[in-house]
Amino acid sequence: xxxxxxxxxxxxEKVKVSSQISxxxxxxxxxxxxxxxxxxxxxxxxxxxxxxxxxxxxxxxYSNQNHVLxxxxxxxxxxxxxxxxxxxxxxxxxxxxxxxAADYLQMKALLNLLLAHLxxxxxxxxxxxxxxxxEVEEPLxxxxxEEMLKDYPWxxxxxxxx
Numbered sequence: 267x268x269x270x271x272x273x274x275x276x277x278x279e280k281v282k283v284s285s286q287i288s289x290x291x292x293x294x295x296x297x298x299x300x301x302x303x304x305x306x307x308x309x310x311x312x313x314x315x316x317x318x319x320x321x322x323x324x325x326x327x328y329s330n331q332n333h334v335l336x337x338x339x340x341x342x343x344x345x346x347x348x349x350x351x352x353x354x355x356x357x358x359x360x361x362x363x364x365x366x367a368a369d370y371l372q373m374k375a376l377l378n379l380l381l382a383h384l385x386x387x388x389x390x391x392x393x394x395x396x397x398x399x400x401e402v403e404e405p406l407x408x409x410x411x412e413e414m415l416k417d418y419p420w421x422x423x424x425x426x427x428x
Contacts, residue, residue, distance in 0.1 A: 271298065272305045276312045280305070283320060286328040292372035310370055315363045318356065322376055325352060329375075345379075353383050381418065 271294070273281045288295040297306050311319075325348040345353065356364065361380060368377035388396060396402070406414075 268304055270304070273311070273316065274305055274307045274309065275316055276309055278309075279313060281313070281316060284323075284328070287320075287323055289328045290323055290326070290373050290375060292374075294371065308371075311367050312363070314360070315367050318352075318360060318364055319367060319371070319373070319376070322352060325349075326375070345383075349379060353379075378418070378420065382420065 269285055270282050271285050271287070273283055273294075275281055285298065288298050294306060308316075353361075361384060365377065365380045365384070367373075368380060391399075393405075397405075
């Protein structure tokens with residue numbers, strides 16, 4: 267594997283990045299493994315979102331460590347300084363776009379960090395207000411709750427739903 271890969275993002279813009287990004291993105295890792303080409307099409311990702319993802323990658327040391335577990339396992343714990351700074355520099359629209367991009371790129375550590383941050387921001391809001399804010403018309407079903415617990419078990423550790 268070469269030291270760099272070229273991501274072809276929204277508007278066909280080419281961005282050369284460290285191939286270490288494959289440590290964090292299962293999607294990029296699988297594309298690199300399946301294709302000898304050093305150019306990876308990611309047309310769904312915009313330049314501002316990619317820039318923030320790269321900041322995250324660099325600040326994390328390209329580590330796929332699940333930082334959320336560190337936060338929720340320590341009573342009174344908090345995100346690391348770099349995580350707090352990274353999250354503080356994002357507005358709500360960027361957080362939304364980063365969540366979507368992290369999900370698409372299969373960057374579980376980043377996705378979990380962003381979702382934990384979002385959950386902490388929303389945890390004291392009444393359910394009715396959250397449903398109104400996000401235009402949710404039907405309540406969470408038991409099946410949906412079971413699937414969420416399976417995919418994101420840490421959600422219940424922060425007492426958001428209890």
